[in-house]
Amino acid sequence: MLERHHLAILEATDRLGTLTQAANALCLTQSALSHGIKKLEGQLGVALWERDGRRLRLTAAGRHALAFAQRMLPQFADLENDLAQYAKGLQGSLRIGMECHPCYRWLVGVMQPFLSAWPKVDIDVRQRFQFGGLGALLGHDIDLLVTPDPVYKRQLQYTPVFDYELVLVVAANHRLADKTHVEPRDLGPETLFTYPVETARLDIFSQFLNPAGASVYRHTPLEATDVMLQLVANGRGITALPRWLVEEYQPRLSLKSLRLGQDGLFKQLFVGIRQSDRDVPYIQAFIQHARPDSVPLVAT
CATH class of the missing domain: 3.40.190.290 (D-Maltodextrin-Binding Protein; domain 2)
Known part of the structure; x- marks a missing residue:
């Protein structure tokens, strides 16, 4: 099942270009990130990335998923901020x-x-x-x-x-x-x-x-x-x-x-x-x- 952290992996790998940089940005080990990629592709039955030397390049399916991630991740962040404001009694x-x-x-x-x-x-x-x-x-x-x-x-x-x-x-x-x-x-x-x-x-x-x-x-x-x-x-x-x-x-x-x-x-x-x-x-x-x-x- 596609989850928020999968969207974050998509966005980070595309923005930073390498597994190492994406893993650092997401506070993960490189092996954990690689495992997450393989598990997600296995669950979905479609490749989202392909290797281009040391870099990862998104497939057509990956680019489609990335566009969704770029829309949804800011909304997740906004929702979390709003809920924090509610928790503090600053919004309502x-x-x-x-x-x-x-x-x-x-x-x-x-x-x-x-x-x-x-x-x-x-x-x-x-x-x-x-x-x-x-x-x-x-x-x-x-x-x-x-x-x-x-x-x-x-x-x-x-x-x-x-x-x-x-x-x-x-x-x-x-x-x-x-x-x-x-x-x-x-x-x-x-x-x-x-x-x-x-x-x-x-x-x-x-x-x-x-x-x-x-x-x-x-x-x-x-x-x-x-x-x-x-x-x-x-x-x-x-x-x-x-x-x-x-x-x-x-x-x-x-x-x-x-x-x-x-x-x-x-x-x-x-x-x-x-x-x-x-x-x-x-x-x-x-x-x-x-x-x-x-x-x-x-x-x-």
């Missing part, structure tokens, strides 16, 4: 699930420097897990989960990456716009736009309206942040979003952000991984890139 694929819909803009800002620092690591953002990533992380469908609501399990590890404030967003000329903060009862007559998530997972309900026994006139789920804020700016309703995201839109839309309650509603964004992956270098590097107060790791 990072599948990210999102449970924070407005955080896609934040993710884009994290990805750019990470991809530059880790050129052999691919990133795949799995949108279908954006509102239920725990099972995907435990089931190995994703490698990293971005969430403001970590569910702690023995197999998982969560790292806080930044703090943010959830604020109410209204039009600049809205009836509530002059307030410094709003109370749950203030939202009674309003149409509230949210992302399409069950209300139990929406902080505006679970941490603001529901504890006070309050509600809104209408709850309308919307997928797109841009559409949601255009509607708010035109007085069609209100929404609740991270303050940093609202501030990105305020230069081009007439929006006002209001504190939810006198003390505000503050959250943390977490990155969750499996405990078994905590020592993978590029996963740790992504977490460090996600934390604004840390020095990111760089592939070497």
